[in-house]
Amino acid sequence: GAGVSQSPSNKVTEKGKDVELRCDPISGHTALYWYRQSLGQGLEFLIYFQGNSAPDKSGLPSDRFSAERTGGSVSTLTIQRTQQEDSAVYLCASSSTLAGGVYEQYFGPGTRLTVT
Amino acid sequence: DQQVKQNSPSLSVQEGRISILNCDYTNSMFDYFLWYKKYPAEGPTFLISISSIKDKNEDGRFTVFLNKSAKHLSLHIVPSQPGDSAVYFCAAIQNQGGKLIFGQGTELSVKP
Numbered sequence: 001g002a003g004v005s006q007s008p009s010n011k012v013t014e015k016g017k018d019v020e021l022r023c024d025p026i027s028g029h030t031a032l033y034w035y036r037q038s039l040g041q042g043l044e045f046l047i048y049f050q051g052n053s054a055p056d057k058s059g060l061p062s063d064r065f066s067a068e069r070t071g072g073s074v075s076t077l078t079i080q081r082t083q084q085e086d087s088a089v090y091l092c093a094s095s096s097t098l099a100g101g102v103y104e105q106y107f108g109p110g111t112r113l114t115v116t
Numbered sequence: 117d118q119q120v121k122q123n124s125p126s127l128s129v130q131e132g133r134i135s136i137l138n139c140d141y142t143n144s145m146f147d148y149f150l151w152y153k154k155y156p157a158e159g160p161t162f163l164i165s166i167s168s169i170k171d172k173n174e175d176g177r178f179t180v181f182l183n184k185s186a187k188h189l190s191l192h193i194v195p196s197q198p199g200d201s202a203v204y205f206c207a208a209i210q211n212q213g214g215k216l217i218f219g220q221g222t223e224l225s226v227k228p
Contacts, residue, residue: 033215043218056215091159105216107159
């Protein structure tokens with residue numbers, strides 16, 4: 001079946017502009033996550049949505065970052081007034097919450113954001 | 117504070133030999149551990165996982181070992197193949213379905 005998809009695959013923006021990154025999770029997955037990978041770094045958790053619960057925003061680096069998930073499916077990560085340090089690959093993942101076991105997260109291909 | 121650490125940024129192995137990738141963690145509350153493999157310009161791909169109540173999990177050429185007392189886990193790949201060349205990330209989770217805490221990754225190169 002279809003995996004996690006993200007758009008755009010690449011985004012170049014000027015410092016100070018706002019950007020929106022989109023994630024379409026695997027159909028039926030109720031949990032959705034955003035991570036980012038800066039150059040030479042590991043993957044850093046940003047935000048996590050689980051069903052209708054309040055999202056876990058503990059990883060968002062500043063109040064310029066926000067995310068929403070509409071209808072329990074598609075999610076948009078918004079970065080306002082972008083800074084050069086926001087340049088990174090932004091990765092979305094989703095997982096199932098079927099009973100039993102731990103729910104492996106399946107990742108999309110990422111959006112490479114470059115702030116000039 | 118890096119809760120999950122992969123101290124070797126790179127590893128080079130001959131085809132057919134064993135690859136051993138190591139990972140250390142500091143949080144004793146982690147109850148599940150996962151390994152992901154990542155090729156350039158692609159998202160990470162789930163490889164294998166292990167619950168904290170086990171000490172070994174095997175899937176084909178891949179085996180993960182967990183030493184809870186040492187807060188250490190390792191991924192063994194036997195035999196290594198050139199197609200295994202990628203960056204391998206260790207990750208830990210505290211609650212089922214919660215956020216993953218990743219290590220910095222180890223770049224594995226398998227030489228023919």
